[in-house]
Amino acid sequence: VRNIRWGIAGLGKISGRFVADLALVEGAMVVAVASRSLDRAKEFAQACGAERAYGSFAELAADPEVDAVYVGAPHTDHHPLTLLFLGHGKHVLCEKPLALDLAQVQEMVGLAKTKARFFMEALWTKFMPHFGALRQAVADGAIGELQSVQANFAFIPPFEPEKRVLNKALGGGALLDIGIYPIFLATTLLGRPANIHAQAVFGPTGVDTQCNMLLDFAQGQTAVLSCSLSYTSTLEAHIYGTQGYIKLHSPWHGQCPAISIFDDQRQLVKEMSFGTKGNGLYYEAQAVNDALQAGLLESSTMTHADSQLLMETMDRVREAAGIFYV
C-alpha cells in the first residue's frame, strides 16, 4: 500500500498539532503546505519536513502530487477551501465546524459525491478510545435506558477581538467554536432533536459569549448543553440513564483520562482509564489515512449524515438563540 501524500491548508495551531500526530501514522506523509503567507508556509514546511510550501491555496490545489488535504483554516474558510480542493480532485479532511450552516455543508457533501472523493469533518473526539468505550457502555445497557445528556464546554480566550474566536466576521463565538462539542455528544447518542430551546448572551465584540441549550428527543430523552467564552467550565460530561450514569472526566472532548460508570445510587461501578497519544488527533488521522488507503469515500465513524445532522442542529440552536453571523 502506498503512502497517502497529504497537503495542509491553513497553518495555525490546530494544523501544527495535526501534522505532529500525522507523523505517528504509518503510510502517511506531508508533502506540501499552504498559507496566505509564503513565509509562514516555508517555516511550517521546514518544521514538518514537507517538500513544498505555497503562498496560496490555489497552488496547493493544483499540486498533482497531493492526494488529500487537511483544512485547518479559520471556520469561514472551511467551505470555500473544501470546495476548492474537492474541485481539484483532492480528498478532504476539514476541521470542525465544516461550515457556517447546513446549506454550505450540503454543497460540500454534494461536490465530494460528484467528484467521488473522500470527505470528512475532523471531529477527533469521535475517534478516541474513551468515546468508543462510552458508546459501547451505552449500547451494552450499562446505565439502562438513556435519559439525559448533559455537557458543557467553556473557556476564557485572550481578549483579542481581531482573532477568530471573538471575531464575528470569522464565524467567532462560543456556539460555532466549542458549542459544537456538546451538541455532537447529544446528537451522537440521541440522534435528531425533536425540539430545541436555546438562549445566548452576547459580548462586546458581538459574538455569543454564552449559549445554553435544551434539546428533547422523540423517546422522552433530553440534552442540557452549555458553551461559553466568558467563564471556564469543568470540561466534564454526564450521560444519565434509568439505571445509573456515566461521567466523562475532564477534558471530555479531548484526551479524556477516564470514564466512570455509576449505579442509580451514585456508587461507582466501573472506571476505565485511557492513555494519551500525540495530541489526540492521531486517532482520526490514522482512521482517515486507513480509509484513504482502502479507497473509501466516507468514514463509517463520522459520516456525511453525522455532519449534516450536527450542522442542522447548530442552525436550529442559532435560530432559537438569535445568533447570526455576518
Add this chain to the structure above:
Amino acid sequence: VRNIRWGIAGLGKISGRFVADLALVEGAMVVAVASRSLDRAKEFAQACGAERAYGSFAELAADPEVDAVYVGAPHTDHHPLTLLFLGHGKHVLCEKPLALDLAQVQEMVGLAKTKARFFMEALWTKFMPHFGALRQAVADGAIGELQSVQANFAFIPPFEPEKRVLNKALGGGALLDIGIYPIFLATTLLGRPANIHAQAVFGPTGVDTQCNMLLDFAQGQTAVLSCSLSYTSTLEAHIYGTQGYIKLHSPWHGQCPAISIFDDQRQLVKEMSFGTKGNGLYYEAQAVNDALQAGLLESSTMTHADSQLLMETMDRVREAAGIFYV
C-alpha cells in the same frame, strides 16, 4: 428566655427528621403532634416525647399551649394548613414548596402579616454552613463576576403512583418536589430571571419526570438547571464566574461535605470542608427558634420576598414547560 412550644403537623419522614434535629436546639420543645390518623399521631408523639397527640389538624390549631407549628405534610396541604395555623395565631415554619403557586404564597404571607405571626419556608439549605460559605466566597469575588449557575437534582423514587412524588393530585412531579432546589440556588445568587426557557418530559402517572430550565438575568448571567425523577444525578452544582468556579460537592442541597474553588485554569485554589449535624435540618430549626425567641415575624435569611420570588419563578417555569397540577 422561655422554651418555644412546637406543634408538628403531618407526620411523615421529613417531620421525623425535623423533630430529631429540633431536639438539638436549645430552648425548643415539641409539645403536640397531629396527623389525620390518631394512631400515627400517638406513635409519633411517643417517639419524640410530645405530650399531646391529635387525630386532626384543627385540634392542634386550637391547642393554646402551642406557639409554633412545623408543617411537614404533603405539598398540597401546605397552603390550607398554614392558613389554619396562622389563623389560630400560631407561628408557622412550612416545608418547601410553600404552596402550588404564587397566589397561594401571597395569601399565606398576607395572613402572617395580618396576624403578626412568624412565617417562613423551611428551605434548610439556605441555613447550612456550606451555603453560607458559598455566598461569602461569591460576595468576596473569589470567582470574579458571576456568569452562570448550573445545578441538577435528580433521583429515581420507588414506583408508587399513589404516593406524593408521582401523584399529580398531591402536587407530584420533579419540578415542585426537587426542581425547587436548583431554582432556589439560581434566584438566591442571581435574583429574578429576565427570561425563562423550560422543557418537561411526562411519565406514566402524568407528572413531570424531567424538567430542564434555562434562565437569563439582566446582567447577562444565566442559569442552566435540571431536575428529574427518571434518572439519578451527581447532586453536584457549579457556580461559574469570570475568574474561576465553585463546585458544591454532592449532595449540594443537603449536608454538602465540601465546596471547592477553582481558578480559570481549572486549578484548585481552596477547598472548605463541612461536618454534619443531625439530619441537617438543625441549622434552620435553630435559626427559626432563635427568631421566635427574639419576637421576629420574618427570617432575615429566608424572607417572604425570597419565597415569593422562588414560587413566582417556579410558576414561570411551569408555564414555559407546560406543567399543570390538578
